[in-house]
Amino acid sequence: MASDVDPAAARPPATAGVETIAVLGDEVRRGMYGFVRRARRPVTREEVAGDAGISAKLAAFHLDKLVAAGLLRARYDNPAGVRRVGRKPKVYEPAGRDVRISIPERHPDLLAEILIDAMVTTEPGEDPRSAARRVAHGRGEELGAELRARTRPGRLGPERSLTLSRTMLEQHGFEPQRQAATELRLLNCPFHPLAARSPELVCGISHAFLDGFLTGLQAAGIEAVPSPRPGYCCVELRTTRGGTSSGEEDVTCRGAGRDRS
Template identity: 65%
Template sequence: MEPITAVAALDDPSRRGMYAHIRRARRPVTRDEAAEAVGISRKLAAFHLDKLVAAGLLQTRYEFAGGVRKVGRAPKVYEPSGVEVRVSIPPRHHDVLAGILLDAVLEERGGETARDAALRAAHRHGEVLGAAERERVRPGRLGTERALTLASALVERHGFEPDRETPACLRLRNCPFHPLAAKAPELVCAINQAFLGGVLDGLQAATVEAVLDPRAGECCVELRPA
């Protein structure tokens, strides 16, 4: 589900009202109940509810109220899908950074600094992503340009805005951890570099490296020939 699709589905006041009602209900809600909650017809409510299901915000099944079986067909009921929607342009992936830092805290080794633990965790997170992508694509031996193409597609799905300045150079036009990077730029940039280095290692892209090359308003890391 694209977050922007979910947000667009909530633009209609009736749709938004039914979604809020269903979230507050803490139980499956029928079409009749949803329609009554916002003061519209059952038929119109069905239309809007199906839009919310298509957007991934609601899930549906057939169930009798209270689980008590009655004569006839069970009514269609709706409940929240459990999906959380966050939209930012450009995308921000603070959950990636949070996961790295959480692992660093949980797995810090004796004699290791917190910074070292964070960089190690960042590299591992990136390596896992890169290895999964390599397993999915099965690209074989990677030259520089093919490695950058794969890396570009992968990091774009994780909040970066890649820009191929030249066939052998990939700039990242945004920092997916902004504005947190502004509070501790040296640490966050180092984590970013370790993460992207891990991605390259997971892809087995030995011809490419992640280097620090800070520029105002952009990500601090560039991918270039090793």
Template identity: 55%
Template sequence: MTRPASAADAAIESVSVLSEELRRRMFDFIRRARRPVTRDEAAAHVGVSRKLAAFHLDKLVDAGLLRAHYGSPGGIRKVGRQPKVYEPTDTPIRVSIPDRRHELLADLLLQAVLTEGEDETGVQAAIRTAAERGLDLGETERSQARPGRLGVERGLTFCERMLDQHGFEPEREGPTRLRLRNCPFHPLAAKAPDLVCGMNHAFLTGYLQGLRATAVQAVLAPRPGECCVELGQADAAEEEGTG
């Protein structure tokens, strides 16, 4: 007798399906697109044939990670049969999709506890620690890359790799604006939003300072389901004051 699949079984199957690199890349692309994606788009993104893309996409559908239907991508209706499109389901996945960095948050909080000064609160120590970590990271990257003077557009481009590596899912909303689609510390942010958002802001501000990207600033701009911080052009007065 076959027993019904449990939530644990479903999670294991999801992780197994995503262990294949092409599927993981396609799933990540579709999840970030925030709209239905065609087979042709998924194939072009990862550089494979449409037939191979269809095979991997159907595996993701079978695992409950994507749902498929026929529709018009981008809302543009065309004559003839509509293409098959894919979009994420609401299935929760307890792996790094979206990326969670609880170990980084835990490390920062531990460092804050160990270094808390007599004149600091725990929250102040945590925000200071996050700023120091960001500053160290920015200084290290600047010393390695030697980017020279960074204007706003080049500064944002330079930031994108680090933000992506740390799970922020950066998305360019214009030449001078970078939105962070994922909070790597979620769902802890929901329990202590002032603390976590403050640490996020301090970490990214410290990173920009270490990188000497004075044309860019991190600002608090919370949106549901996203990081509370976005990066954009620094105020003229701030940029001039920092050199």
């Protein structure tokens, strides 16, 4: 039986997006995907084949490609209003996944979620910027804790911490690059061009998010450090002396919103 798990979810967003667009590059397949979306109900391969004017076997081939790309979900069930004797047919429906491609990768939705959560959870006497950093830190901490629970790395030293951090950073579009044994520089700001409009606010959120991630990961001997420079993310990861963190809160990011291109 087909799984309801989105096969594209395990791949980095940019990679999954490019592969998805490639699947939709076929005109027949693109028309079939549109038909399934417009149906507003699960449909069989025979229905899709009839609309596309192709055989059911060929339709099944294209539909399975759409499922593999994470655009459709497949399961065995009777279509609405249809009763059949014997095994239920395979039906297809939209997976509810948005398809977006940005190179370099951008994540304005994550920034928007942080800002909205900050607005609705602002505490008495708390200024908006502090609320945004608080929420960003909490979001990053949750991510770090999830990664630690999934990988069960045991005690983390600086080397292992940087390796695990690099995986998360790649998935979120930061384009990490190991500059030295003690430094992980981030070549892309996933919040650009919003960072260019309010660099101190957005870079403060980035710093809090990455600092929270390291907290949740329980990474020893590594910290998120404000390091604004043109063409890069305004934060980078560095190993620390004695494994202590500087605890910086304020970030000045002159030029951090500029693209390298």
